[in-house]
Amino acid sequence: MAAAFWPLSEILLSKLAKAKLKASDAEDQPFPGVEEPAVYTIQQFIRAHNVSYGKFYSMMRDGTGPRTMTMGTRRVISVEAAREWRNKRTEEMPAKVKKR
16 A cells, blocks of 8 residues: 555656756756765675676776775765766777777
8 A cells, every 4th residue: 555655746746846857967966866875885886887896896906996985894986986987987988999
């Protein structure tokens, strides 16, 4: 019965409210939304970016991996550091691609 209440939030939102939600871009907001993670564990980062453990630790040794931080006893990667890492990899890619 509780599952029947969950989609109700979508029904109650007006078309204007839905348009505002879609229009608000994640990059305009300084922090992730309530339902979005603010940090990735290494395992979550590897899954989200489709990188193997070996490649991840190889990149970390080479200095090309994402910035990590310690949170208690865990090493985590902030969503901002992951975004910076992706942008940097994207910028470097055209230089490495050979023209045929």
